[in-house]
Amino acid sequence: MNKISLALKKLFEKHRIVFWYDSKKELRHEYEQLELAEIAKIELQNNEFKVKYRILREEPHQKFLLYHAGAPPSDMDNWLLDVQLASGEFSADQAAIYLSELGLGIEFIDIIKKHADFFNSAQRRDKLNNLLSSDDTQNAVRIKMLAVCAVSDPREDAILESLLGELALKKSVKFKLIQRCGLESFLWKRLQICYAYQSDTPGILDFTIELFKSCYAMSSGNPSQLNADALVFLKRWKNNIRLQNAFEILSKKCADILNIEKELQNRDSASLEEIDYFEAIDKKILNDLVNRIVNRTIPASERENLIRQRKQSHWYAKYRHLYKAADYGARFIRALQEAELGIESVHDGIVKYTKNWFRIDQLYRKYRFHACQSGQVSILGALSELVENLYSNNYLLDVNNNWQKIIDQRDKWGVFNINMQRYFFKKQVRPFLNNKKKVFVIISDGLRFEAGEELHRLIRQEDRFDALLEPMLAMLPSFTQLGMASLLPNREIKFADNDTGAVLADGQSSQGTANRSKILNNAVKGRAKAMRAEELMGMNKSQCRNLFREHDVVYIYHNRIDATGDKKESEERVFDAVEETFAELIKIIKKLTGANASNLLVTSDHGFIYQHRPIDESDFLGSEVTHAGVSLRDRRFLVGKNLPENPGMKKFTAAQAGIQGDMEIQIPKSVNRMRLQGSGSRYVHGGASLQEVIIPVIKINKKRKSDISQVDVNILGSSTSQITTGQLSAAFYQTHPVTDKVRSRTLRAGIYSKDDELLSDSHTLSFDFTSEHPREREIRVRFVLTSRADDLNEQEVFLRLEELIPGTSHYQEYKSARYLIRRSFTSDFDL
Numbered sequence: 001m002n003k004i005s006l007a008l009k010k011l012f013e014k015h016r017i018v019f020w021y022d023s024k025k026e027l028r029h030e031y032e033q034l035e036l037a038e039i040a041k042i043e044l045q046n047n048e049f050k051v052k053y054r055i056l057r058e059e060p061h062q063k064f065l066l067y068h069a070g071a072p073p074s075d076m077d078n079w080l081l082d083v084q085l086a087s088g089e090f091s092a093d094q095a096a097i098y099l100s101e102l103g104l105g106i107e108f109i110d111i112i113k114k115h116a117d118f119f120n121s122a123q124r125r126d127k128l129n130n131l132l133s134s135d136d137t138q139n140a141v142r143i144k145m146l147a148v149c150a151v152s153d154p155r156e157d158a159i160l161e162s163l164l165g166e167l168a169l170k171k172s173v174k175f176k177l178i179q180r181c182g183l184e185s186f187l188w189k190r191l192q193i194c195y196a197y198q199s200d201t202p203g204i205l206d207f208t209i210e211l212f213k214s215c216y217a218m219s220s221g222n223p224s225q226l227n228a229d230a231l232v233f234l235k236r237w238k239n240n241i242r243l244q245n246a247f248e249i250l251s252k253k254c255a256d257i258l259n260i261e262k263e264l265q266n267r268d269s270a271s272l273e274e275i276d277y278f279e280a281i282d283k284k285i286l287n288d289l290v291n292r293i294v295n296r297t298i299p300a301s302e303r304e305n306l307i308r309q310r311k312q313s314h315w316y317a318k319y320r321h322l323y324k325a326a327d328y329g330a331r332f333i334r335a336l337q338e339a340e341l342g343i344e345s346v347h348d349g350i351v352k353y354t355k356n357w358f359r360i361d362q363l364y365r366k367y368r369f370h371a372c373q374s375g376q377v378s379i380l381g382a383l384s385e386l387v388e389n390l391y392s393n394n395y396l397l398d399v400n401n402n403w404q405k406i407i408d409q410r411d412k413w414g415v416f417n418i419n420m421q422r423y424f425f426k427k428q429v430r431p432f433l434n435n436k437k438k439v440f441v442i443i444s445d446g447l448r449f450e451a452g453e454e455l456h457r458l459i460r461q462e463d464r465f466d467a468l469l470e471p472m473l474a475m476l477p478s479f480t481q482l483g484m485a486s487l488l489p490n491r492e493i494k495f496a497d498n499d500t501g502a503v504l505a506d507g508q509s510s511q512g513t514a515n516r517s518k519i520l521n522n523a524v525k526g527r528a529k530a531m532r533a534e535e536l537m538g539m540n541k542s543q544c545r546n547l548f549r550e551h552d553v554v555y556i557y558h559n560r561i562d563a564t565g566d567k568k569e570s571e572e573r574v575f576d577a578v579e580e581t582f583a584e585l586i587k588i589i590k591k592l593t594g595a596n597a598s599n600l601l602v603t604s605d606h607g608f609i610y611q612h613r614p615i616d617e618s619d620f621l622g623s624e625v626t627h628a629g630v631s632l633r634d635r636r637f638l639v640g641k642n643l644p645e646n647p648g649m650k651k652f653t654a655a656q657a658g659i660q661g662d663m664e665i666q667i668p669k670s671v672n673r674m675r676l677q678g679s680g681s682r683y684v685h686g687g688a689s690l691q692e693v694i695i696p697v698i699k700i701n702k703k704r705k706s707d708i709s710q711v712d713v714n715i716l717g718s719s720t721s722q723i724t725t726g727q728l729s730a731a732f733y734q735t736h737p738v739t740d741k742v743r744s745r746t747l748r749a750g751i752y753s754k755d756d757e758l759l760s761d762s763h764t765l766s767f768d769f770t771s772e773h774p775r776e777r778e779i780r781v782r783f784v785l786t787s788r789a790d791d792l793n794e795q796e797v798f799l800r801l802e803e804l805i806p807g808t809s810h811y812q813e814y815k816s817a818r819y820l821i822r823r824s825f826t827s828d829f830d831l
Helices: 002-014 028-033 048-058 081-085 094-102 106-114 122-131 138-150 156-168 173-180 184-195 204-219 228-239 241-258 260-264 279-295 300-310 316-338 346-374 381-408 421-434 449-460 480-487 512-524 533-537 541-550 561-565 571-594 787-792
Strands: 017-022 039-043 063-069 088-090 439-444 465-473 493-495 503-505 528-532 553-558 599-603 630-634 637-640 649-653 664-668 694-702 713-715 727-734 745-752 763-767 778-784 796-804 811-821
Touching: 002 017, 002 088, 002 094, 017 028, 039 048, 048 063, 048 081, 094 106, 094 122, 106 138, 122 138, 138 156, 138 173, 138 184, 156 173, 156 184, 156 204, 156 228, 156 241, 173 184, 184 228, 204 228, 204 241, 228 241, 228 778, 241 260, 241 279, 260 279, 279 300, 279 316, 279 381, 300 316, 316 346, 316 381, 346 381, 346 449, 346 465, 346 571, 346 694, 381 649, 421 439, 421 465, 421 480, 421 599, 421 694, 439 480, 439 571, 449 465, 449 571, 449 694, 480 493, 480 503, 512 528, 512 553, 528 533, 533 553, 533 571, 541 571, 553 571, 561 571, 571 599, 713 796, 713 811, 727 745, 727 763, 727 796, 745 778, 745 811, 763 778
Parallel strands: 017 063, 017 088, 039 063, 439 553, 439 599, 528 553
Antiparallel strands: 465 694, 493 503, 599 694, 630 637, 637 664, 649 664, 713 727, 727 778, 745 763, 745 796, 796 811
């Protein structure tokens, strides 16, 4: 009874009048017991004229159920035929009830009978009912039935994605349901229509193998069984974040089945630049790239274009550190090739280092960081060996041997044309105070100049932040205690007369933040504070503002680089520590500016030397170093009294080094180390190398107005603006280079109909070019059109660039260009 009532209610949602012919005269009782709100029941018993007058004239808005016990009359004898044709008809057999329940016409009865297992489930019928539309064809209904079985949207591509996801999980529940419901043959027919898939043994795995095989062939310019729509499907599936795991599992499975790794052995990497269906392709490209860099057979422009192209690869995120290591390694080799390492004077050496040579240290650091992060020791083996040899032997040793020759000619340290660390407070801090301005000083232990230069660029990339970088010369020996003391206000700097390594500023110990606060307060009349970075970061906003309000000078001490490098067990992580330092210092800077600080200085106590591989025996002092008179010893310096002469060491008296007292200082020449039990030897500081003694001073100011913009991107016009084949090659131009204050832009590109239907594959494009040359800021992309585009011949379509709305998953149009699809019938023939 409930089924009859529900089915009738469904019919009355669409019709005012419903006819019910009880052909077997079995359901009179059900009819008589039936109660339907606001629906009048009439039994047809030779009263057709009277009924017709009532339902059409007397009560034209009333709903009627017209019941007849018996078969329907012939059309010739049916006086209500015209009304019946315009109304609904109810049948009480199971199939008819389902049709009524779903609001489908009698023409769909074969679907109900052929796929009985599907409709035997009320849950499946409910889900299907939610998808049905009044204009559905039989194919449309079956597609929606497939969607219910596959738990997907009612589109062939979505159904297929769901089944591929199930295959990746080694399950077949959805596919078995499709089989049980008699929909399997319909599925294969749809895949043949959509993607030209045919097989003697059709199956989801069989289709998957053919999909990867055909798309690889198409992208390689070879014949394939499947059509261009299959290529577009694969690309969309691959690029869908939700479906990436399934894609990757099946990609690996098909790569093994198709023996892709063997096939790639005979392929040139250049022919693979735009293909990313298999992880093995990226491995092949990376292997060839590294070999060509080592053999120096790849031009810089080709390397840059290749890596830029591979940034669009599905696997780039997994191999980004490898790509970056290769890029930095190549740039390091080129920078060293172009460098002339001669030094004519102290001033010449400092200028050349701070203008050019520091970049070699920076590129070495970036290479080593990304090489370690990649975890790929084998593939980078030859490149790492080359980079290490060049850095240690052709750069670090050469440049510091040349620098040492200049230092050997000087009898005093610090009388150079460069800011000296000892006068930092006087020249950098005091001017703010004289102008009644507050200043915050951040001192990061071990932040050498090249790292400071990168930090300076990162700060400038922040909105409303400006930063100016200057070099400063550290005191000798270039170690923490002396460097920290020299950055404080001082009239006199000297070593404590003991073996503690303590350094006194105006007679006051400079060790620890408490002592440093005392020294600062003596200089600024009690309105100063020294504190550790951890203490600052633990403060809330109110405490930070109190800190700003109550003090004119605050020194903040940060220690990540030196704390990591100074320990033998962690020194190999020192370049990781540099990257961590950047993030931590920017957080500190933002916290301070958030508390109204507008004048900030970032500097360091000393730099450092780091060589990744174990130090060669030749880099240690060969002559015996005596302990006589030594009060403080490290791998790169000695401090003591009456130190004996040593040909491998440069000696300064305290006065020559610019400090007070009667201590003497000895520094191993160039980059040599002294042997020291239990300490690391790859990360060292204390000596006079350029990397140890040239440190950064970064002056930071926060502006009131935004000073960040993004690059603009244009779609370069075509001479025809017509699409005549199944593909379109389009060029995009970034109008200005990316700089500290001009940010990159990421856009999604695709070809759309005027109804916003995507007619091609889509590409995510990163416009992050830094070149000053316009031609080097162009990118060309090939779009593959779906067969749907054929239906729009002689119609306009749009090549559209879209930009993600920040904080959402939605896109908005950035720019578009019109194209006319004009395909000749001959374009459908194979040549």
